[in-house]
Every structure is written in C-alpha cells, then in structure tokens.
Amino acid sequence: xxxxxxxDDSFFNIKPWWMPEKxxxxxxxxxxxxxxEYMLKLLQEKFPGAEIVDLEQPRSPGRIxxxxxxxxGLGWRKIEKKIAAQTQELIVLNGRRRxxxxxxxxxxxxxxxxxxxxxxxxxxxxxxxILLYGAFITIxxxxxxxxS
Amino acid sequence: MIDTKKNIQNWWAENPMTYGETHGQTAFKDGSYxxxxxQFFDRIDHEFYSWNKPLHRIKPFDSLFPYDKYQGKxxxxxxxxxxxxxxxxxxxxxxxxxxxxxPTSIEQTKKRFELHGLAADIRLEDANKLPFESNSxxxxxxxxxxxxxxxxxxxxxxLFRVLxxxxxxxxxxxxxxxxxQWYMTDYVEGFLHxxxxxxxxxxxxxxxGDGHREEGNPHTWPVTKKEGLELLSPFSKDSDVRILGTxxxxxxxxxxxxxxxxxxxxxxxxxxxxxxxxLWFHGTKNL
Numbered sequence: 001x002x003x004x005x006x007x008d009d010s011f012f013n014i015k016p017w018w019m020p021e022k023x024x025x026x027x028x029x030x031x032x033x034x035x036x037e038y039m040l041k042l043l044q045e046k047f048p049g050a051e052i053v054d055l056e057q058p059r060s061p062g063r064i065x066x067x068x069x070x071x072x073g074l075g076w077r078k079i080e081k082k083i084a085a086q087t088q089e090l091i092v093l094n095g096r097r098r099x100x101x102x103x104x105x106x107x108x109x110x111x112x113x114x115x116x117x118x119x120x121x122x123x124x125x126x127x128x129x130i131l132l133y134g135a136f137i138t139i140x141x142x143x144x145x146x147x148s
Numbered sequence: 149m150i151d152t153k154k155n156i157q158n159w160w161a162e163n164p165m166t167y168g169e170t171h172g173q174t175a176f177k178d179g180s181y182x183x184x185x186x187q188f189f190d191r192i193d194h195e196f197y198s199w200n201k202p203l204h205r206i207k208p209f210d211s212l213f214p215y216d217k218y219q220g221k222x223x224x225x226x227x228x229x230x231x232x233x234x235x236x237x238x239x240x241x242x243x244x245x246x247x248x249x250x251p252t253s254i255e256q257t258k259k260r261f262e263l264h265g266l267a268a269d270i271r272l273e274d275a276n277k278l279p280f281e282s283n284s285x286x287x288x289x290x291x292x293x294x295x296x297x298x299x300x301x302x303x304x305x306x307l308f309r310v311l312x313x314x315x316x317x318x319x320x321x322x323x324x325x326x327x328x329q330w331y332m333t334d335y336v337e338g339f340l341h342x343x344x345x346x347x348x349x350x351x352x353x354x355x356x357g358d359g360h361r362e363e364g365n366p367h368t369w370p371v372t373k374k375e376g377l378e379l380l381s382p383f384s385k386d387s388d389v390r391i392l393g394t395x396x397x398x399x400x401x402x403x404x405x406x407x408x409x410x411x412x413x414x415x416x417x418x419x420x421x422x423x424x425x426x427l428w429f430h431g432t433k434n435l
Contacts, residue, residue: 020406022405022406023405023406025405026401026402026405030332030336030402031341032360032361070341071341071342071343072340072341072342096341096343096346097363098342098343098346100345109342110342113339113340113341113342116340117340120404122335123403123404127403127404127407130419131411131415134411134415134416134418134419135415137418137419137422138412138414138415138417138418141418141421142414
C-alpha cells in the first residue's frame with residue numbers, strides 16, 4: 001500500500017490573531033518545532049519510499065502520515081478535519097520522533113492538549129495560588145530571620 | 149535510551165556544555181565565537197555566571213566556594229567541563245586538578261588554562277574510577293555532572309575516597325522536587341506533549357534534562373534532598389543541602405509570560421529557596 005505524507009508548520013510562521021505575542025513566543029519556543037528538512041529526513045528513515053503530497057492533491061488509496069513538526073500538531077485541526085473525510089488510516093510522525101495512530105481517542109487527547117498549550121489555562125488558574133503561597137512563605141521567612 | 153559509558157562520553161564530546169540554547173553551540177545573540185579562543189571563554193563565562201548571579205559576592209561563586217581557605221591546598225573538580233569554575237580556584241591560588249569523561253572538555257580546559265597563564269592537572273578520567281590516591285585532596289566538588297552518571301552511588305564513593313578526612317566537598321545535583329521538574333519536565337513535556345506515553349521517567353528526564361533542543365542526552369536522573377543526604381550519610385556526618393533557585397525567574401517566565409516580571413523579587417526568592425532546580429550538598433568527610 002502506498003504511503004503519503006503531509007507536512008504543515010504554518011502555526012509556527014503565522015501567529016494566530018487572538019494569541020498575545022508573548023504567549024505565542026513561549027509556545028513556539030517550548031514546542032521546539034522541527035524544520036521541514038528534518039521531518040522529511042525522519043519520514044524517509046521511518047517510512048522509506050513515502051511520498052510527500054499536498055492536501056488537495058489527488059492520490060491513490062493509501063496510508064497517510066501526518067508530519068507534525070512539534071509534538072501535538074499545533075495548527076493542524078483544519079487539515080485533520082479535511083483528511084479524516086478522505087481516509088480513516090491516519091498515522092502521526094511528530095518532531096519528537098514518535099509514531100502513533102491518530103485514533104478518535106488520541107485525537108481528543110491532542111485537541112485538549114492543544115487547547116491547554118495555547119490558552120495557558122492551568123497556568124492562569126494556578127498563578128494566584130502560587131502568588132498567595134509565595135507571599136505567605138516570604139512573610140514566614142522574614143519572621144524567622146527577625147526571630148533569629 | 150542506552151546509557152552506556154561510551155554513549156555518554158560520545159554525546160558530551162559532540163555536545164559540550166557551552167551555556168547556549170543548544171549544547172555545543174558557539175553562536176550567541178551577539179555573535180559567533182571560535183571554540184578555544186579567549187573571546188569564546190570570556191563569552192561562555194559571562195553567560196554561565198549570569199545564570200548564577202545570586203551566588204557571586206566579589207568573586208564568581210564565592211558564596212559557595214571558600215577560595216581563601218584553600219590557597220596552596222589541593223582541590224579537585226569532578227566534571228570540569230570547559231573549566232569555568234576550576235579557573236577561579238586556580239586564580240585564587242589553589243593547586244587545581246580537573247577531571248572529565250569528555251575529551252572535548254579536557255582539550256578546551258587545557259586551552260583555557262594556557263591562555264590565562266594558569267597551571268592545573270587536567271585529565272580525561274571516569275568519576276567512577278579516579279586515578280588518585282585515597283585521601284589526596286583538601287576540597288572536592290562537582291557541579292551539575294553526577295546526575296548524568298548512571299552510577300551516582302559509585303561516583304560519590306570515589307569522591308569521598310580521594311577526599312582527605314576532614315576535607316570539604318560540594319556537589320550540585322538537579323532537584324526532582326523543583327518547579328522546573330514539575331512544570332517543564334512532568335507537565336509540559338510529560339503531559340502536554342505526551343512524552344510520558346513513550347518514555348519511562350528516566351528516559352523523560354534524560355530527554356529533557358539537558359540538550360532538550362536536540363534529542364536529549366543519554367542519562368539524567370535528578371535526586372531529592374532526602375536521596376542525596378542518604379547517599380552522603382555513610383561518608384559525612386555533617387552533610388547539609390541548600391536549594392539554589394537561580395533558575396526560578398526563567399521558569400516563572402515560561403509559566404506566566406508577561407506577568408512574571410511583576411512578581412515581587414522577595415516572593416521569587418522565597419519560592420527559589422524551596423523549589424529551585426539545583427541542590428547544593430556540602431559538608432566535610434568523616435574523620
């Protein structure tokens with residue numbers, strides 16, 4: 001069976017309009033996206049003979065490898081929606097060199113993680129508690145040093 | 149990851165710690181530097197010392213290292229890297245020996261000492277099997293090295309073997325109970341990036357402990373305060389540990405970009421004292 005691969009790193013080249021610049025830079029930095037060159041080399045290593053194609057390109061039936069430059073496919077939602085309509089056999093090869101089937105359950109996990117990655121929701125919720133705790137221990141330390 | 153000694157040696161030889169965003173890099177924001185030149189050593193020292201500002205009073209790291217006490221005395225650094233710390237001991241009159249498993253480190257440290265007109269015994273050696281007589285050194289230290297050794301216990305045993313009874317030691321190891329560990333390794337990489345589905349805890353720490361911009365290094369295993377003190381207890385009755393949180397600014401900036409600069413410094417310091425990335429174990433060898 002033929003193997004086709006799709007690559008897209010547009011998330012790391014064009015900031016989403018709704019994302020603050022500082023958050024976007026941190027997300028890009030910690031996502032550590034690999035270059036197209038790196039991903040194509042990795043593709044040939046893991047799936048020799050695989051053919052890189054465009055989403056709209058007509059092709060014969062086969063397996064499709066999604067080449068995420070990062071670990072969780074930031075910016076891939078639209079592509080995944082379109083491709084899922086064409087085939088069920090989707091495999092991910094990501095920039096961390098991991099290979100996994102893109103099942104429905106895995107896809108849900110990825111969607112959740114992309115949401116958390118881009119919104120910093122856990123960090124936003126946790127920060128007030130960290131600050132309160134930090135203020136408490138600062139006062140505690142000051143008191144201990146005054147005592148001694 | 150296979151963490152044989154040879155793998156570890158080869159990885160660090162190809163990716164020496166140059167204090168940039170990637171290991172082995174000689175390019176920084178202000179320009180590129182040729183490895184082994186005076187300018188290169190000045191640049192990496194500037195970077196390394198800036199990461200550890202709270203540890204410097206008058207001289208680099210003098211809040212940790214009692215340089216004056218060891219003038220004319222024999223000191224040993226296990227894992228000297230590119231010689232950034234060892235050089236300061238030599239400048240302060242200690243009789244210096246530095247060992248490293250990494251041939252690139254040995255070559256570069258020798259060049260550094262030559263350029264600065266300083267003398268030291270720099271050798272390619274394994275921390276698990278040091279070539280020195282027992283009870284040879286007055287002070288032995290290791291900074292951010294031994295957690296990359298698969299046999300930490302043996303490394304510590306060897307450290308104490310070559311240290312004189314009553315001699316002092318200092319060992320910096322990564323802290324498994326730190327903000328960096330919990331946030332960057334366990335949450336961001338382990339959970340958000342799903343790496344825990346593919347890697348064991350050791351593999352996760354090795355992948356993201358050092359060299360994470362590339363493919364990680366062969367072995368990194370951070371310790372807890374309790375584990376470290378337990379390893380030291382057979383050799384040192386007065387061993388103690390201090391948490392160094394010089395990384396905390398950076399971690400908070402990654403957690404709360406745009407907000408962290410408004411967090412009052414006393415709060416950051418209080419958090420750093422408890423949840424910093426580095427554990428500084430210190431004390432004296434039993435008599």
